[in-house]
Amino acid sequence: MNETANRLLAADEPAAVTVRNKDGQSPFLIVVDHAGNAIPRALGRLGVAPAELERHIAWDIGAAAVSRFLADELDAALVSQNYSRLVIDCNRAPGLEASIPEISEFTPIPGNVGLIENQKRARVREIFRPYHDTIETELDRRRQEGRRAVLIAMHSFTPVFKGVARPWHAGVLYNRDPRFADILMALLKREQGLLIGDNEPYSVSDESDYTIPVHGERRGLPHVEIEVRQDLIADTSGQRAWGALLARLLPQAYQELVAAGAPGSARVP
Template sequence: MNNTSDPIASQPLIAADEPGPADVILADGSSPLFLICDHASCAVPRSLSALGLPDDERRRHIGWDIGAAEVSRLLSAQLDATLVMQNYSRLVIDCNRPPQVADSIAQCSDGVVIPGNASVNIADAEQRRRAIFEPYHAAITAQLDAREARGQHSVLIAVHSFTPVWQGKARPWHVGMLYHHDARLALALGAALEREPGTVVGYNEPYDVSDESDYSIPVHGEQRGLLHVELEIRQDLIANEAGQQYWAALLARLLPSLMTFP
């Protein structure tokens, strides 16, 4: 990121007729389950000219977590659970990365150069942070604060998905249970999923959670002391409606009995 100021950064990033940075679904949901979807969309504000990418590139896994939004919506509806979704591509700014890390605004992803990020300067990065990153996380904070104020317990589930092949290597897991300091829900849900015939579960696979590489679980889960897990579902399993419905129904069946721990 260069330090040169840019007058473009003084113009609104998101136009008035475009979606806001976050949607809150079922704000008064009765379930202890509290869902977030950091990479729900591959949309890019018009002001960024699609980041110089064709639609087919933005709609690949580099632009969003394929299927995660649909699974989240279905799970929210089935359990009457609050859901906060982020409305812009992770290539604009990654809302599950601390803003100070290099891949918060990626210049290259899975070998694809992102033209619109090649010359992002400090002012541009700050604009994206203020327009998208901060409001999204503020929406999560506001919902969790409101739940706490009314005495409603919250169990945080961050819904993600991962590509089945990375750098030529197949990933065998159907679903990953990601955690850092608190593995209680990850281990319990993983064990329940392993009892489902043919389901391959990974623990901190294909990624793990850390304060350096992640934001949502460390900030909204660990810092608040909430029971939590980050789910990573393999994208080929939830790329179509049938797969999305299957995984949402499966999670809706298993999660309610796992949401209270001493």
């Protein structure tokens, strides 16, 4: 295939991935799979009304802003993916039905129906792969330099999903290795007035996730996926507050993990 002739993104469009504070000295690497809601011009709006692109189905509202505050407070590197999850979901393995959804919640996505393989490959090649290659390169660099790495995947969730209210203020998600997640969850639960979900409102699995299983578990790194309820981080004050809270608690959690003699996670075969 002639990749130049079949490019999805024009030269003047935003890059698929943004790196903030690349030379940050913190062990934390913060990643945001659904940071943006951009749609490549070549795809129009995927046949979706503009208002739909402002909803959670298109991106994780508030997650990118919280992560920027968090990265700055911790002197941590931040890798963010700028295109809508409706174009391709960068937390799903390519080829899965949820990777390029034809319907999201109750909203049809006409621009994702009937795609040929070349069209799917273009989305993987120009959006999915640059994002995950950037994460991989950064983690490889740290390993080569003998630096510790802790993977923090930031997300947000809706207060109501398909008519069901979600009471949690935030959720702490994990899969095979809960050690770092358990410590962080305990610290969050000590904060006054917070209801913290234990693998709620989602959980991590090989079928539903990509970032944590591939970059965290397979490398044996300490890791956690954090979900914050969107109404709590819809404005700057909420974003700053959650960024400051996590900037205070994440180093404590890591110090406790190291003190317990478990600086890394269980290796995944």
